[in-house]
Amino acid sequence: MPKSSSPKPVENLDYEAAFSELETIVDSLENEQRSLEESMALFERGQALVKRCAELLDKAELKVKQLSGSELTDMAEE
Amino acid sequence: MKELLTFHPQLSILLPEMQPSLFASIQWTVSTLTKYIRNLFESDVSLQDVWVEGEISNLSRPASGHIYFTLKDAGASLRSVMWKTSAARLNLSLQDGMAVTVHGKVDVYEVGGQYQLYADQIQPMGEGALYQEFLRLKALLESDGLFDISRKRPIPDLPKRIGIVTSDTGAAIKDMINTLQRRMPMAEVIFAPSPVQGEDAPPKLVEAIASLNDRDLHLDVILLARGGGSIEDLWAFNDERVVRAVAGSRVPIICGVGHETDFTLSDFAADLRAPTPTAAAELATPITVPGLIQNLQSLGQQLSNSLITFLDEQRGAISDLQDGLRFFSPVRRIQSDRQHLDDLARRTNAGGAHRLALEMSRLDGLGKHLEALNPLQVLDRGYAVVTLLKDGGIVRKVKQARDDIRVRVSDGEFDARVLKRGE
Numbered sequence: 001m002p003k004s005s006s007p008k009p010v011e012n013l014d015y016e017a018a019f020s021e022l023e024t025i026v027d028s029l030e031n032e033q034r035s036l037e038e039s040m041a042l043f044e045r046g047q048a049l050v051k052r053c054a055e056l057l058d059k060a061e062l063k064v065k066q067l068s069g070s071e072l073t074d075m076a077e078e
Numbered sequence: 079m080k081e082l083l084t085f086h087p088q089l090s091i092l093l094p095e096m097q098p099s100l101f102a103s104i105q106w107t108v109s110t111l112t113k114y115i116r117n118l119f120e121s122d123v124s125l126q127d128v129w130v131e132g133e134i135s136n137l138s139r140p141a142s143g144h145i146y147f148t149l150k151d152a153g154a155s156l157r158s159v160m161w162k163t164s165a166a167r168l169n170l171s172l173q174d175g176m177a178v179t180v181h182g183k184v185d186v187y188e189v190g191g192q193y194q195l196y197a198d199q200i201q202p203m204g205e206g207a208l209y210q211e212f213l214r215l216k217a218l219l220e221s222d223g224l225f226d227i228s229r230k231r232p233i234p235d236l237p238k239r240i241g242i243v244t245s246d247t248g249a250a251i252k253d254m255i256n257t258l259q260r261r262m263p264m265a266e267v268i269f270a271p272s273p274v275q276g277e278d279a280p281p282k283l284v285e286a287i288a289s290l291n292d293r294d295l296h297l298d299v300i301l302l303a304r305g306g307g308s309i310e311d312l313w314a315f316n317d318e319r320v321v322r323a324v325a326g327s328r329v330p331i332i333c334g335v336g337h338e339t340d341f342t343l344s345d346f347a348a349d350l351r352a353p354t355p356t357a358a359a360e361l362a363t364p365i366t367v368p369g370l371i372q373n374l375q376s377l378g379q380q381l382s383n384s385l386i387t388f389l390d391e392q393r394g395a396i397s398d399l400q401d402g403l404r405f406f407s408p409v410r411r412i413q414s415d416r417q418h419l420d421d422l423a424r425r426t427n428a429g430g431a432h433r434l435a436l437e438m439s440r441l442d443g444l445g446k447h448l449e450a451l452n453p454l455q456v457l458d459r460g461y462a463v464v465t466l467l468k469d470g471g472i473v474r475k476v477k478q479a480r481d482d483i484r485v486r487v488s489d490g491e492f493d494a495r496v497l498k499r500g501e
Contacts, residue, residue, distance in 0.1 A: 015264060015370075016236065022377055029384035036392060043385045050378045057367055057374065060263035064255060067270045067289055075269060 010048045015056045022049040109188070116186035119193060125184040130156065130195060131203055134176045145172065149180060149195060158182070158195040170200055170210075177203040208309050212316055216343055219318065224325040225346040231330045233350055235364045237298035239266045241290035241329065243283060244303040246271035250355040254301060257359035261366040268295060274304040279314035284323040287331075297329045299362050302344060303355035306337040315342035324348050334358030457488035467493060476500065 010018065025046040029039060064075040106114075119125055132149035139145050143162030148155050158180065160168070172178075182197035202210050219225065240258065244250045251269065258267060270286040273279045283302075290300050302324065304312065314320060315335050324331050325347040333345045334352035345351040352358035404410070457463070464473040467482035479496045 019370075019374070019377075022381070026377060026380045026384055029381070029388060039385070039388050043381065046381045050374065050381065053370075053374050056264065057371055060367060062255065062259040062263045063266040065266070065268050067268055067295075069289075072268070 007045065010045075010052045013049075013052060015053060018049050018052045018056070022046055022053065025049070108191075112186065112188045112191060115193075116188060119185050128182065128184060128195070130180050130182075132156065132178065132180070134172055134178055135174050137172055137174050139172075145197075147172070149178070156184075156195050157192050158197050160197040160200065164198045168200060170202060172200065179203045208313065212309070212343070215316060215318060215321075216346070219321055219325075219343060219347070224321065229325065230349045233330050233332060233362065234298045237262070237265055237362060239268060239295065239297045240362055241295070241297040241300035242267060242269045242303065243272055243286040243290065243300060244355065245274045248274075248305055250303045250305045253356045254303060254359040257356050258363060261360065261368075262363040263367060265363070268297065273314075275307070275311050275314055280317035280319045283314060283317075283320045287323045287327055291328050293328075300327065300329050300331045301334065301355070301358045301362060302331055302348065303334045303358050304336065305355065306340065312336050312340060312342050315344040320344055321347045332358045332361050334361075457486070460488075462487050 007021070008017075013021070025042050028034070029042055029046070034042070065072045066075045130149060132151050134147050135150055135155075136148040137145070138147065143165060145160040145162075145165045145168075147158050149158050150156065160182075170178075179201045180195060180197045181199040181201075182195050184193060184195055186193050201207075223229070242251065242254060244254070246269075251271075255267065258265060268290065270290050272282040272286040274283070287300065287302070290297055302315075304315065312335055315333075321343045324333065324344045330349040332350045332352055333342075333348035334355045334357055335342050335344060336354075338353040341351075350361055352361050463486040464479070465471060465484050465486070466473060466478070466480070467484050470484075471478070473479050473483060476499050479499060482493060482495055484491055484493050
């Protein structure tokens with residue numbers, strides 16, 4: 001498996017990307033033999049990803065916009 | 079009492095003058111009375127050409143081809159019959175309970191003593207007409223392939239952007255937004271309001287669907303919805319223009335119109351049908367944030383566990399290595415070798431003397447053998463080694479002997495000159 005280019009900063013990842021990378025890391029830690037250094041690095045990245053996902057889930061607020069003609073306006077929702 | 083009889087031309091009988099007070103005294107037969115009654119019906123022009131509204135019941139279609147039924151409403155019943163010649167022209171499928179409008183004449187069936195509606199046309203009444211139109215359109219659009227299952231596309235299970243087409247008044251939009259907020263607040267909603275009934279509903283619905291199909295909006299799914307109502311209220315969603323717009327939408331559409339049992343042609347054309355607007359919002363969000371939170375917790379746990387396992391394995395490996403080290407360490411080697419040496423020494427000393435004697439005699443023998451092979455030993459027996467003085471080359475043959483030579487005997491050497499060579 002070719003090594004991907006240096007990983008994107010965790011803060012820029014959307015939920016699907018962060019969660020998917022987290023799954024890959026857990027799978028790798030469980031099934032592949034890696035050096036202590038590599039494993040620790042992966043674990044740390046994994047923790048950062050967990051934090052990012054939790055944040056996205058926690059802070060989520062449905063955004064609602066209304067389309068009239070070609071105008072998109074925010075809808076005030078009570 | 080005066081008894082006046084007049085000849086009734088149609089009935090060809092003599093009848094008393096129509097005076098109520100005289101009836102009681104007339105002696106009828108069943109036939110004469112029935113004939114009289116029949117005459118009453120037939121002489122009433124308005125009963126010859128009637129349209130009657132009612133509900134079909136007791137429908138019977140015997141092998142003769144005639145259709146018998148009772149047309150009724152809340153207050154009365156009217157026995158009816160349609161002869162097979164008219165029945166053959168009927169393009170309506172009759173059912174008990176159907177609301178219809180029937181054309182025919184009312185007359186008396188003498189033998190049965192019944193007045194009846196003799197029907198020559200039957201039409202669906204009011205709402206029934208809409209239903210017929212629904213069936214006609216359904217057949218037409220189905221044959222155009224708009225409802226084919228192969229046209230239906232999968233709905234993304236984690237949509238980022240959800241479009242909604244519905245009225246901006248009414249409960250539907252609020253219910254849908256609440257449902258989406260509860261299930262998938264990470265999504266974004268783009269709402270394109272439109273009237274959902276009335277004359278201008280179909281073109282506005284078409285426009286709303288088209289506007290949400292704008293590629294720049296990047297919608298993952300569109301929810302087309304309307305709360306419950308009668309077939310007339312929902313009619314816009316059976317409008318051919320709307321149905322074609324639903325079928326032609328580039329973005330997948332979930333249609334949730336009316337109640338559980340309401341089906342509109344837009345439902346058939348959509349990629350997915352929902353029984354209600356709220357259900358449409360639910361179907362659009364099979365993955366929910368509460369569900370994701372659970373997944374994340376579980377995965378986070380796996381992450382921790384994998385590290386714990388890894389560290390345990392490392393500790394185990396280190397422990398094994400330590401054991402290995404101890405086994406192969408130089409200290410241990412030295413200790414081991416020392417013991418080996420002691421062991422050897424002990425064994426050596428035991429057989430030492432004997433061995434030595436044996437070795438010595440062997441050596442002796444070898445030494446004598448070696449001596450015998452020493453080339454210089456032959457000199458003792460009188461042989462000499464002759465070499466040329468000029469270059470030291472050994473003289474083996476007579477012809478090599480010339481000039482000055484050096485002669486080596488057992489105890490030294492001397493130089494000589496060759497005088498004469500023998501052959």
